[in-house]
Amino acid sequence: MATASLIEYEDASPEVRAVYDDIMQTREVDWINNFWKALANHPPTLRRTWESIKEVMAPGHIDPLTKEMLYIAVSITNHCRYCIHSHTAAARRAGMTDGMLGELIAVVGMANETNRLVEGYQVEVDEVFLANPDTPSA
Amino acid sequence: MATASLIEYEDASPEVRAVYDDIMQTREVDWINNFWKALANHPPTLRRTWESIKEVMAPGHIDPLTKEMLYIAVSITNHCRYCIHSHTAAARRAGMTDGMLGELIAVVGMANETNRLVEGYQVEVDEVFLANPDTPSA
Amino acid sequence: MATASLIEYEDASPEVRAVYDDIMQTREVDWINNFWKALANHPPTLRRTWESIKEVMAPGHIDPLTKEMLYIAVSITNHCRYCIHSHTAAARRAGMTDGMLGELIAVVGMANETNRLVEGYQVEVDEVFLANPDTPSA
Amino acid sequence: MATASLIEYEDASPEVRAVYDDIMQTREVDWINNFWKALANHPPTLRRTWESIKEVMAPGHIDPLTKEMLYIAVSITNHCRYCIHSHTAAARRAGMTDGMLGELIAVVGMANETNRLVEGYQVEVDEVFLANPDTPSA
Amino acid sequence: MATASLIEYEDASPEVRAVYDDIMQTREVDWINNFWKALANHPPTLRRTWESIKEVMAPGHIDPLTKEMLYIAVSITNHCRYCIHSHTAAARRAGMTDGMLGELIAVVGMANETNRLVEGYQVEVDEVFLANPDTPSA
Amino acid sequence: MATASLIEYEDASPEVRAVYDDIMQTREVDWINNFWKALANHPPTLRRTWESIKEVMAPGHIDPLTKEMLYIAVSITNHCRYCIHSHTAAARRAGMTDGMLGELIAVVGMANETNRLVEGYQVEVDEVFLANPDTPSA
Numbered sequence: 001m002a003t004a005s006l007i008e009y010e011d012a013s014p015e016v017r018a019v020y021d022d023i024m025q026t027r028e029v030d031w032i033n034n035f036w037k038a039l040a041n042h043p044p045t046l047r048r049t050w051e052s053i054k055e056v057m058a059p060g061h062i063d064p065l066t067k068e069m070l071y072i073a074v075s076i077t078n079h080c081r082y083c084i085h086s087h088t089a090a091a092r093r094a095g096m097t098d099g100m101l102g103e104l105i106a107v108v109g110m111a112n113e114t115n116r117l118v119e120g121y122q123v124e125v126d127e128v129f130l131a132n133p134d135t136p137s138a
Numbered sequence: 139m140a141t142a143s144l145i146e147y148e149d150a151s152p153e154v155r156a157v158y159d160d161i162m163q164t165r166e167v168d169w170i171n172n173f174w175k176a177l178a179n180h181p182p183t184l185r186r187t188w189e190s191i192k193e194v195m196a197p198g199h200i201d202p203l204t205k206e207m208l209y210i211a212v213s214i215t216n217h218c219r220y221c222i223h224s225h226t227a228a229a230r231r232a233g234m235t236d237g238m239l240g241e242l243i244a245v246v247g248m249a250n251e252t253n254r255l256v257e258g259y260q261v262e263v264d265e266v267f268l269a270n271p272d273t274p275s276a
Numbered sequence: 277m278a279t280a281s282l283i284e285y286e287d288a289s290p291e292v293r294a295v296y297d298d299i300m301q302t303r304e305v306d307w308i309n310n311f312w313k314a315l316a317n318h319p320p321t322l323r324r325t326w327e328s329i330k331e332v333m334a335p336g337h338i339d340p341l342t343k344e345m346l347y348i349a350v351s352i353t354n355h356c357r358y359c360i361h362s363h364t365a366a367a368r369r370a371g372m373t374d375g376m377l378g379e380l381i382a383v384v385g386m387a388n389e390t391n392r393l394v395e396g397y398q399v400e401v402d403e404v405f406l407a408n409p410d411t412p413s414a
Numbered sequence: 415m416a417t418a419s420l421i422e423y424e425d426a427s428p429e430v431r432a433v434y435d436d437i438m439q440t441r442e443v444d445w446i447n448n449f450w451k452a453l454a455n456h457p458p459t460l461r462r463t464w465e466s467i468k469e470v471m472a473p474g475h476i477d478p479l480t481k482e483m484l485y486i487a488v489s490i491t492n493h494c495r496y497c498i499h500s501h502t503a504a505a506r507r508a509g510m511t512d513g514m515l516g517e518l519i520a521v522v523g524m525a526n527e528t529n530r531l532v533e534g535y536q537v538e539v540d541e542v543f544l545a546n547p548d549t550p551s552a
Numbered sequence: 553m554a555t556a557s558l559i560e561y562e563d564a565s566p567e568v569r570a571v572y573d574d575i576m577q578t579r580e581v582d583w584i585n586n587f588w589k590a591l592a593n594h595p596p597t598l599r600r601t602w603e604s605i606k607e608v609m610a611p612g613h614i615d616p617l618t619k620e621m622l623y624i625a626v627s628i629t630n631h632c633r634y635c636i637h638s639h640t641a642a643a644r645r646a647g648m649t650d651g652m653l654g655e656l657i658a659v660v661g662m663a664n665e666t667n668r669l670v671e672g673y674q675v676e677v678d679e680v681f682l683a684n685p686d687t688p689s690a
Numbered sequence: 691m692a693t694a695s696l697i698e699y700e701d702a703s704p705e706v707r708a709v710y711d712d713i714m715q716t717r718e719v720d721w722i723n724n725f726w727k728a729l730a731n732h733p734p735t736l737r738r739t740w741e742s743i744k745e746v747m748a749p750g751h752i753d754p755l756t757k758e759m760l761y762i763a764v765s766i767t768n769h770c771r772y773c774i775h776s777h778t779a780a781a782r783r784a785g786m787t788d789g790m791l792g793e794l795i796a797v798v799g800m801a802n803e804t805n806r807l808v809e810g811y812q813v814e815v816d817e818v819f820l821a822n823p824d825t826p827s828a
Contacts, residue, residue: 003260003364004377033267035252038259042378045385048466049252055462056248061237066204067245070211074249076809077215079355079631082256083249084812085267088555099199101556102594105810107205109597110194111212111221113803114173114187118220119766120795121176122141122774129171129223141778142791180792183799186607190600214395217493217769222398226417239418240456243396247459251389257352258381260360279536279640280653309543311528314535318654321661324745325528328738332524337513342480343521346487350525353491355631358532359525361543375475383481386470387488387497390449390463394496397452398417405447405499490671493769498674502693515694516732519672523735527665533628534657536636555812585819587804590811601804608800613789618756619797625760626801629767634808635801637819651751659757662746663764663773666725666739670772673728674693681723681775 007040016040019050026054033086065094069104076108145178154178157188164192171224203232207242214246283316292316295326302330309362341370345380352384421454430454433464440468447500479508483518490522559592568592571602578606585638617646621656628660697730706730709740716744723776755784759794766798 009020009032019040020032039046057067068091075083088101096104147158147170157178158170177184195205206229213221226239234242285296285308295316296308315322333343344367351359364377372380423434423446433454434446453460471481482505489497502515510518561572561584571592572584591598609619620643627635640653648656699710699722709730710722729736747757758781765773778791786794 003258003360004374033264034261035256038261039255041259041374042382044469045255045378045382048382048469049255049385052248052462052466053252055458056241056244060241061235062207062241062245066207067241069200069204069208070242070245071249072810073208073211074215074246075253076806077212078250078253079805079809080253080256081809081812082261082263083253084555084809085263089267097199098556098593102597103194103198103200103205104208105807106194106594106597106600107200107208108212108810109601109803109807110190111209112216112806113799114191115213115216115218115221115769116766116802117177117183117187117795117799118173118218119769119774120141120762120798121179122771123172123176123220125220125223126171129227141774142788179788180796182607183792183796186604186796187799190604193596193600210396214392217391217395219398222395222417236418236455240459243393244456244459244462246396247389247393247463250392251385253355254352254388255381255385257355257360258348258384260357279534279636280650309540310537311532314537315531317535317650318658320745321531321654321658324658324742325531325661328524328742329528331734331738332517332520336517337511338483338517338521342483343517345476345480345484346518346521347525349484349487350491350522351529353488354526354529356529356532358537358539359529361539365543373475379470379474379476379481380484382470383476383484384488386466387485388492390467391489391492391494391497393453393459393463394449394494396417397455399448399452399496401496401499402447405503486672490668493667493671495671495674498671498693512694512731516735519669520732520735520738522672523665523669523739526668527661529631530628530664531657531661533631533636534624534660536633555810585816586813587808590813591807593811597807601807604800605804608793608796612793613787614759614793614797618759619793621752621756621760622763622794622797623801625763626767626798627805629764630802630805632805632808634813634815635805637815641819649751655746655750655752655757656760658746659752659760660764662742663761664768666743667765667768667770667773669729669735669739670725670770672693673731675724675728675772677772677775678723681779 004038004041006034006037008037012040013043015043016046019043019046022054023050035082035086065091065096068094069096069100072104073108073111076105077112142176142179144172144175146175150178151181153181154184157181157184160192161188173220173224203229203234206232207234207238210242211246211249214243215250280314280317282310282313284313288316289319291319292322295319295322298330299326311358311362341367341372344370345372345376348380349384349387352381353388418452418455420448420451422451426454427457429457430460433457433460436468437464449496449500479505479510482508483510483514486518487522487525490519491526556590556593558586558589560589564592565595567595568598571595571598574606575602587634587638617643617648620646621648621652624656625660625663628657629664694728694731696724696727698727702730703733705733706736709733709736712744713740725772725776755781755786758784759786759790762794763798763801766795767802 007016009017012020023032023036024030036046039049057064068087071087072084072091075087145154147155150158161170161174162168174184177187195202206225209225210222210229213225283292285293288296299308299312300306315325333340344363347363348360348367351363421430423431426434437446437450438444450460453463471478482501485501486498486505489501559568564572575584575588576582588598591601609616620639623639624636624643627639697706699707702710713722713726714720726736729739747754758777761777762774762781765777
């Protein structure tokens with residue numbers, strides 16, 4: 001149960017409908033998932049979030065599938081159940097195979113382990129990693 | 139300052155040196171970074187972690203650069219300063235450009251925002267995302 | 277399902293009942309929510325937590341409604357489902373409107389995004405923020 | 415040391431300078447703090463983040479000081495050192511007193527404790543909290 | 553609902569069955585819990601994780617019950633519901649009493665509170681704690 | 691640099707000095723570490739936190755050394771640098787050896803890995819773990 005109602009298309013204001021329409025058109029789907037229906041309780045957040053997502057997830061220097069996998073990695077680390085399910089579905093649509101998902105989860109698990117080994121030993125950053133942040137030779 | 143000393147190669151036991159040698163050979167480098175020198179305080183953890191990292195980060199269904207970027211995404215979300223620096227350096231060596239780093243950080247920031255919007259509204263997972271976890275059509 | 281039973285009033289020891297009575301009287305309600313019934317499995321934690329909550333959430337330099345909203349901000353960031361629901365209910369009783377909840381969640385989402393942008397770029401604290409922590413001119 | 419250089423005004427592109435100018439004018443300050451100088455490495459993120467922050471932190475149903483305190487609460491919970499320092503300074507400028515800061519930190523600490531007590535006992539949400547999310551009587 | 557199917561013994565490959573058999577023999581149980589059935593979707597992760605768990609949780613300088621309680625402390629802090637349930641069950645089998653569980657949760661709650669008080673005040677580490685990390689007199 | 695000044699004994703109010711005296715007497719030390727000097731900016735938080743810590747960390751069903759190790763496990767998971775240093779020092783005073791510290795960090799690292807494997811696969815809790823939370827046979 002959400003802390004607010006889900007706003008269906010037929011109950012939505014024109015401002016909300018315009019965002020819903022753009023989501024469906026951009027993603028080439030004919031339905032709206034619960035995330036957006038919940039955000040619609042605060043239309044400025046709905047609009048701003050959709051515009052940001054659309055811009056950030058667009059193809060660029062990183063391809064859309066890799067971006068979806070990065071999204072899953074963050075969502076697993078934050079244990080956001082909804083986000084894991086919705087972005088796993090999106091990544092599969094973008095071509096993620098079972099083998100890729102298995103490796104993605106393994107990397108995320110491993111990174112969480114070594115992140116804590118670093119904390120436990122309070123490892124200091126090597127000078128060489130700090131010396132020249134802009135060059136690939138770092 | 140670490141909670142334990144860093145173990146240098148010349149002070150290391152044969153067991154630890156064997157791992158250090160494998161790290162340098164596998165990565166084609168001639169030095170050991172602080173992470174491994176700290177883990178060497180507990181040789182079983184040093185060995186087990188290196189063997190796991192070597193296996194998990196090897197090329198497979200996901201290429202090594204994407205794996206490094208997933209590692210950075212987790213480390214940012216966990217705010218592990220050492221890990222961000224060391225894996226950013228590794229990703230740059232593997233070909234990550236400034237443009238890719240900029241987009242990676244943007245995706246990580248965005249994912250952290252929407253993860254919390256989901257929590258704030260307590261959005262329930264759409265049935266369609268749950269229905270058929272094994273198929274790309276989900 | 278909890279990892280321990282919920283202790284109902286009629287099954288509670290006099291020590292636990294005394295805390296339950298104080299909760300109901302202080303909050304002017306006639307029931308005990310599950311949080312306290314779970315803590316009652318360890319009466320010292322029940323007593324200590326209630327006394328702390330009563331002191332910390334009392335009106336002071338910050339009003340009770342703002343304190344409830346701070347509580348929600350923390351609970352969203354920690355993704356504590358129970359806490360989000362119980363403190364959203366408490367905040368609504370204290371006067372939080374739908375518009376306020378919408379903005380609160382927007383701020384929490386935004387803060388989580390920028391927190392990770394800071395991590396990603398490993399931004400150093402400006403000297404001016406450190407120079408004079410006690411003065412409003414900082 | 416950041417993972418990327420800080421972009422100073424004199425080295426910035428016109429696109430970045432336009433954002434810097436708007437930040438200084440909106441906040442009525444004559445300098446740019448490190449956060450924006452780091453984001454300037456990825457101009458789309460700089461622009462998008464500033465526009466979002468400007469919108470989200472503007473006066474609305476919640477006043478700017480309370481919004482800054484919510485930001486601090488999240489940043490403490492995420493242990494983002496930069497964010498704690500910069501938003502504490504901003505909150506002091508907006509009128510936060512020492513007494514208010516003391517109580518704010520007390521609430522954040524308390525909320526983090528009870529969030530984990532809830533986890534430890536795996537407390538289920540009371541039906542009444544779920545029944546009617548939209549009404550203040552919940 | 554998991555993001556992948558659970559692999560039952562009768563449907564498992566010989567490689568997976570070998571791990572299942574070792575789990576049941578090592579733990580002296582006659583069933584496999586869901587965690588391993590999920591990992592079996594990626595056999596290298598199943599094998600690697602089981603071998604690591606078997607090594608890390610074995611009796612050593614710290615006894616198995618204390619190790620299980622450390623596991624619970626981490627899982628509560630990460631709010632991993634599955635992990636809290638499974639390791640609470642394991643700790644009870646290893647001798648954890650209700651009184652011990654009550655104190656464990658109290659310590660975890662308290663640590664989460666003081667961790668955030670430290671963040672809120674940005675407390676610097678005392679020199680004496682840094683001076684001599686290897687000696688008990690620190 | 692803290693967000694507030696550290697209050698030294700000679701500058702402290704009688705209320706704060708009374709807590710400082712009790713800390714030194716209870717712990718049989720002759721100095722006050724920075725944590726308490728920072729909390730002294732808000733005397734009610736100083737008093738309440740000290741009283742809680744004193745009660746929670748006292749010998750009970752769990753011995754003080756194990757409690758300190760649980761504290762470290764939480765602090766590593768929360769990456770609270772101050773807390774890791776101060777509680778590692780306290781645990782060493784209480785008898786923690788290098789071998790124990792090595793195993794503790796290994797368990798914490800492992801638990802953080804498996805917590806995320808659980809999230810990645812969204813593993814559901816086995817019925818048997820939920821059936822009978824109060825009995826050791828669970």
